Amino acid sequence: MATTRREFLKVAGGAAAATAAGFPAVARAQAKPGVPSDPVKIGILAIRAGIAAPVGTAGLRGTEWWAERVNKSGGILGRQVQLIVEEESNPKDTVERYRKLILQDKVEVVIGGISTGVTLALGAVAEEMETPWLSWDGTTQKGVEETMPNPKWAFKSVDNEVEAIVAGQLTRKYFKGVQTIAGINNDYSYGHDCWETYQAVLKKLGMNVKPVLELFPKLGVTDFTSHIAAIQQAKPDLLMSSFWSGDATIILKQAAAVGLFKNMKGVFTTAGGVHDSLKKEFTPEGLLLGYNTMYFDDPKGSPLLKQFVREYKAKYNEYPAYESDHAYFNIESYKVAVEKAYAQTKQWPTKAQVVKALEGIEAQSLSGTRSWRTDHIQMCSFYQGLTTHKNNYDFVTINPIEVVSTKTAMKPAGSKLLDWINGWKI
Amino acid sequence: MITNLVNILMGGVFHAAILFLVAAGLQVVFGVQKIFNLACGSFYALGAYTGVSAVGYFTGHGGPPALFIVPLALGGLAVGLIGVVVERGLLRFVYDRDETFQLLLTFALVLMLEDLIRMTWGTAPVSTGGLYLNYGQARILGATVPVYNLIVIAASLAIALGIGWLLSRTVFGRIIRASADNREMAEALGVDMRWVYVRVFTLGTMLGTLGGALVIPATAAMSEMGIELIVEAFAVVVIGGLGSMRGAFVGALVVGILRSVAISVYPELEMLLIYLIVIAVLLWRPRGLFGAAAA
Numbered sequence: 001m002a003t004t005r006r007e008f009l010k011v012a013g014g015a016a017a018a019t020a021a022g023f024p025a026v027a028r029a030q031a032k033p034g035v036p037s038d039p040v041k042i043g044i045l046a047i048r049a050g051i052a053a054p055v056g057t058a059g060l061r062g063t064e065w066w067a068e069r070v071n072k073s074g075g076i077l078g079r080q081v082q083l084i085v086e087e088e089s090n091p092k093d094t095v096e097r098y099r100k101l102i103l104q105d106k107v108e109v110v111i112g113g114i115s116t117g118v119t120l121a122l123g124a125v126a127e128e129m130e131t132p133w134l135s136w137d138g139t140t141q142k143g144v145e146e147t148m149p150n151p152k153w154a155f156k157s158v159d160n161e162v163e164a165i166v167a168g169q170l171t172r173k174y175f176k177g178v179q180t181i182a183g184i185n186n187d188y189s190y191g192h193d194c195w196e197t198y199q200a201v202l203k204k205l206g207m208n209v210k211p212v213l214e215l216f217p218k219l220g221v222t223d224f225t226s227h228i229a230a231i232q233q234a235k236p237d238l239l240m241s242s243f244w245s246g247d248a249t250i251i252l253k254q255a256a257a258v259g260l261f262k263n264m265k266g267v268f269t270t271a272g273g274v275h276d277s278l279k280k281e282f283t284p285e286g287l288l289l290g291y292n293t294m295y296f297d298d299p300k301g302s303p304l305l306k307q308f309v310r311e312y313k314a315k316y317n318e319y320p321a322y323e324s325d326h327a328y329f330n331i332e333s334y335k336v337a338v339e340k341a342y343a344q345t346k347q348w349p350t351k352a353q354v355v356k357a358l359e360g361i362e363a364q365s366l367s368g369t370r371s372w373r374t375d376h377i378q379m380c381s382f383y384q385g386l387t388t389h390k391n392n393y394d395f396v397t398i399n400p401i402e403v404v405s406t407k408t409a410m411k412p413a414g415s416k417l418l419d420w421i422n423g424w425k426i
Numbered sequence: 427m428i429t430n431l432v433n434i435l436m437g438g439v440f441h442a443a444i445l446f447l448v449a450a451g452l453q454v455v456f457g458v459q460k461i462f463n464l465a466c467g468s469f470y471a472l473g474a475y476t477g478v479s480a481v482g483y484f485t486g487h488g489g490p491p492a493l494f495i496v497p498l499a500l501g502g503l504a505v506g507l508i509g510v511v512v513e514r515g516l517l518r519f520v521y522d523r524d525e526t527f528q529l530l531l532t533f534a535l536v537l538m539l540e541d542l543i544r545m546t547w548g549t550a551p552v553s554t555g556g557l558y559l560n561y562g563q564a565r566i567l568g569a570t571v572p573v574y575n576l577i578v579i580a581a582s583l584a585i586a587l588g589i590g591w592l593l594s595r596t597v598f599g600r601i602i603r604a605s606a607d608n609r610e611m612a613e614a615l616g617v618d619m620r621w622v623y624v625r626v627f628t629l630g631t632m633l634g635t636l637g638g639a640l641v642i643p644a645t646a647a648m649s650e651m652g653i654e655l656i657v658e659a660f661a662v663v664v665i666g667g668l669g670s671m672r673g674a675f676v677g678a679l680v681v682g683i684l685r686s687v688a689i690s691v692y693p694e695l696e697m698l699l700i701y702l703i704v705i706a707v708l709l710w711r712p713r714g715l716f717g718a719a720a721a
Contacts, residue, residue: 049549051650054549216694217696218654222646222651225575225686226437226441226690227437228433230434230690233433250646256556257572258433259563277553280556
């Protein structure tokens with residue numbers, strides 16, 4: 001039943017996006033020698049429906065912004081970029097669209113993928129189709145275990161649990177005296193992994209905390225009054241949550257209505273994904289809030305970030321969240337890899353040459369330099385901090401801003417998460 | 427102890443208040459038209475989004491924030507008029523068809539309304555910000571309860587009483603009950619069924635849209651919020667009995683409070699407990715607590 005609707009959306013949305021997403025009639029630059037003159041086709045997978053739709057939208061907007069700029073300044077080696085956008089939905093349908101992008105549209109690379117459920121499936125197909133795939137936000141982790149330690153064609157996002165690790169480290173820094181904790185996380189792998197990892201980090205860091213309550217509401221619940229009653233009853237010193245969608249907004253609002261955070265610390269590892277909905281009226285100061293890998297209001301941010309935020313706000317009347325930057329880095333790294341490979345062979349690179357060039361490459365993202373680790377995992381920095389009302393917005397921002405690199409907060413290639421955490425030298 | 431009990435109970439009753447409105451919409455339509463309206467959850471979502479827009483317009487044009495509940499309720503009721511369009515434009519063609527057609531049609535409505543919402547309001551959750559906190563908090567036996575939640579509970583209770591009065595004390599109510607009992611006989615006695623159907627369906631729609639509008643200040647609107655709720659509404663209907671208003675009322679209370687108790691006592695049971703009750707009811711009393719005997 002769902003297929004029918006998704007298929008419809010695919011046709012309608014895909015067609016609209018493909019025409020809208022920057023395929024200018026006139027190429028502005030001459031292709032370099034050895035480079036075909038026709039546009040290079042890049043396949044994009046974006047979630048357009050359901051709870052993650054805002055995340056998919058942010059990724060797509062970041063991609064389109066990139067494409068517009070690159071096409072204006074001559075494309076990749078003089079080749080214009082044509083985006084072919086397909087919808088990410090359930091694993092089965094998305095895999096079909098992924099194949100279609102490669103077999104029918106003949107794209108050179110596929111970029112996108114948010115839901116781990118989907119990207120677990122895409123990883124295997126990418127290997128089979130022998131076309132590079134760069135994932136926006138999905139991994140090929142099952143729980144916290146990597147299922148594809150040495151992929152050839154798949155490039156994966158940061159590990160799911162990094163923001164819980166960073167939050168754990170910062171919990172010790174800012175909320176040292178905490179003795180009891182409660183967790184409210186969504187009832188699927190990301191929610192469970194984050195809660196488990198967060199506790200493991202606190203334990204390793206010598207915080208002798210006792211978990212007094214674990215709540216795992218389904219994704220999409222819009223009423224937490226009963227959950228909040230349970231939290232009030234358990235009276236933890238600190239509440240940890242990895243909510244990342246509208247549920248983060250809702251629980252903060254409903255918590256404010258009963259004054260939940262008056263005597264309790266709060267850690268929201270991922271709520272920065274909906275940061276501009278966290279209004280000051282109901283979001284207290286002093287919560288630990290994670291913005292994932294891009295913080296829109298970073299005073300030390302690059303001119304590129306500032307321009308992006310400004311133009312994003314002007315166009316969509318919103319402030320961008322991290323997924324825009326995952327998407328921006330992915331597609332920018334593809335461009336840099338093609339140029340790197342071209343510098344050696346003076347020919348438009350084959351797909352295999354692109355993959356080789358991508359390994360270990362650095363590229364400028366909106367939030368600074370990011371890279372692909374040699375085992376195809378994205379390396380970047382995470383932004384978290386304590387919420388403050390001292391800004392010019394009607395929502396909270398963070399101060400101080402803690403920036404933690406995946407070099408220290410993500411498990412190294414080939415290691416097991418809990419073994420790695422337990423092996424930290426404190 | 428008492429404080430915790432009040433917190434748990436108020437959380438459950440608040441949830442039940444909203445659940446009742448949606449389930450009541452489902453029941454009134456099924457009772458008379460014998461159509462199981464899957465789209466009742468979508469009407470709820472539509473009411474929620476309309477409520478946000480109505481409140482935004484109201485406060486944007488200088489309306490006093492304390493009165494936001496007026497445009498909220500009016501917006502919720504007004505968008506319920508879409509029921510007229512849906513009934514006349516779509517449903518009336520399938521009354522004599524197989525139930526499968528009716529289910530398919532109302533499911534199609536679910537998908538269409540979800541896309542309509544996405545096209546109109548976008549994919550990001552929308553909310554009325556912190557207006558919800560304007561009404562302050564009440565202290566009940568040591569527990570802090572948002573006054574707005576109490577207003578919603580009171581409104582839902584008033585609507586339940588209103589429907590009870592409508593069904594039992596008015597001419598229209600008698601016609602509704604007669605049509606539900608025996609449509610041919612009602613028609614033979616001169617009741618214009620088209621007229622009854624339009625009104626009943628619009629009433630059912632309005633209950634859903636009003637429920638959505640009323641809940642929204644306390645939460646945020648997401649395009650799939652209706653689907654989330656309809657599953658619980660089904661449980662309410664099964665427990666209470668298909669087509670019964672009293673069943674919707676009791677069923678909503680059972681589901682709301684049990685869910686709340688489960689979350690506090692044994693969170694793993696949050697959803698499971700409700701379905702255990704559903705199974706128990708189906709085994710022990712398949713027609714539900716207040717359902718009519720099976721034909």
